[in-house]
Amino acid sequence: MSLKSPAILTRRTLLRSAPLAALPSVARAASRFAPIAEQDLLVAFGHTSPVNDGGWTQMHDKAIRALKQHFPKMRSLYVESIPYSADATRLFRQFVAEGAQMVISTSTYGDFIKDVADQAPEVGFLECDGTNVSGNLGWYYITHWYASYVIGVAAARLSRNGRLGYVASFPTPSVIASANATLLGARSVNPQATMRVISINSWFDPQAAASAGAALIDSGCDFLCGIMDDPGYLRVAQERGVWAAMWNTDMRQFAPDAYVSSVVLDFENYYRETIAARLAGQWRPKGTFLTLGNGVDRDRWGARVPVAIQREADAVRDKMLAGWSPFTGPIKDSNGTIRVPAGQTMNDWDIYHWNWQVEGVSGLV
């Protein structure tokens, strides 16, 4: 599913100080991204953490490695652990200087990538978790909130007291959407369910994640979830005998009893289609959401999750695959104000920019 430009254009008008370059005509874009031979293509990837982080970046790297089988003559390079600072700009400029025709950042870099894209109009840029679209810069992201909702349904059934604990990194829209969707899923079967959130200011900090998990269990939570690249709080859940759901990849080996499921990612198809389009001269900058079942899904259920609960949650998943959206009003925020009126449905773009916590969530924003 791709996003139409009007929503983006309204956003762009908000960027008061950003230079508002006129969108180039289709003809210009076509000549700019002309077909290219496979052996001449250099694709550069910029990662936010090491490629063996066991989570987010590893899933991207896995997809990139798979690319090499489809395009054996294509050259690629990557840099890992790129800081969110002006050094990111330098690295992206270096990609351009080394002759890359496609630069793909697997995490958000905002201005740090946009400034480079604006100066290298002949190079195609893609930013995961980005929002900018220009003549040569697009973005892609996964609609992970549907998978989180499915896991939330199971969470409410598995939890004895309806108190969920969430280990968060930063209160960014992606994290807010993940926490909100999980609790909305839980509340669909247990309206009394609540969620307590602890932010640890990192995506990868096993020690802090474990401490946060233990603190959440101490405060009465018996189901842990979160958005971490490491299995830190999963191990705590195993030791303390509570349930846990994860992100990025299958982590059941770390806690065979506690493991419920995970929001699993698969970028392989998207990367393959993107590279194929660039080779054919068909690539155009746009925003792309990878949908449930096409890049993001819930993982195979944990061994101890009762089959009846698996079936109930999967029935919700099937409804979503058929087009139903659970993000339909009335949805209240944590102050009790109705933010999404009855009958209205939040589309993916709204959810992607979620900046308030739903009723029942505490400690996130």
Add this chain to the structure above:
Amino acid sequence: MSRRIRLAVVPARRIFIGRLLALGFVFVVLAVVLAMLGLKLGMVARLVVTSTFGTKFGLEDLALYMTPLLMTGAAVWLGLRAGLWNIGAEGQFLAGATAATAIGLFLPASALVSLPLAALAGLLAGALWSAVPAAGRAWLGVSEIITTLLLNFIASFMVYYLVTGPWADRVTGAQVSSERLHVALPVIHGVVHWGGVLGLVIVVAMGLSLGRSRFGYELALSGSNPTAAHYAGVSVAPRIFVALLFSGALAGLGGMMEVLGTVHRLQGGLAHGYGYLGIVVALLARKSAFALIPAAFLMAVILNTGIVLQTLQVSASSVLAITGLLVFAIAVSDELAAYVKLETQK
């Protein structure tokens, strides 16, 4: 018969030769490590040289790296001139950037007004950030090494608080950043802004004025021998106070240039270790302010090399290792250069 003696004043030629050898040593170690990592040295060297000096982007990045390094280098250098170790350039840099950001965010004025004001705010904030350590050192004898260093962490946390709290960007959702500033330093070419030129002017002016003025002489005197300075009728404490204040102001101005020229947002990773790298630049420059320019250039080349190495999957920490090795090698070579063989008659 011969014995070795240590010279009190080492001729510049001996220092220069020693440093060339030290640089050569660093290159050899780097080459061995890269070869052990399985990289082809010729390819790495060609990539470093062509992408640093052979492309527009490389040259621009070099200039952008040099600008903050010149300023923090000048800040540390000025302190050393008065015998003081300003380890707090990083914090003063952030303080200056924060003050400049406040002007850029909240002052609805034209660039003609807000740019000089932002520069002034950067200077003042940097000076203010070093004022307490300066006063403590000048009148109470509190080690400025500890106080300036610890204030770095406070400055860093202050910036993180601002950019995730009251000043957090709510327009584009940029992480750990303020909104994009409404004012920017004018650009010379590409992304290179006038901050670098201003930095060069300041360094040259500092070298000329300190070398010829009474204040500069008294500063150096206070630094090299406070007791002697006291007996020569120089009141040392005010000199020390002012020197650290100016040192902080220079770093603060550097922060203003970085935020208004290069990054355009206040954000967590803004200082990038420039304050600490400024110590290296000042050490490389030794006693000459003019030498800050080639020193900052060398440091910028090393940082840029780090960028190139990262695209070859060499860790970003390699830059720190190279820098550390360079400082180590130069410290040893400077010391060795002081020793001469003295031939004595039987």
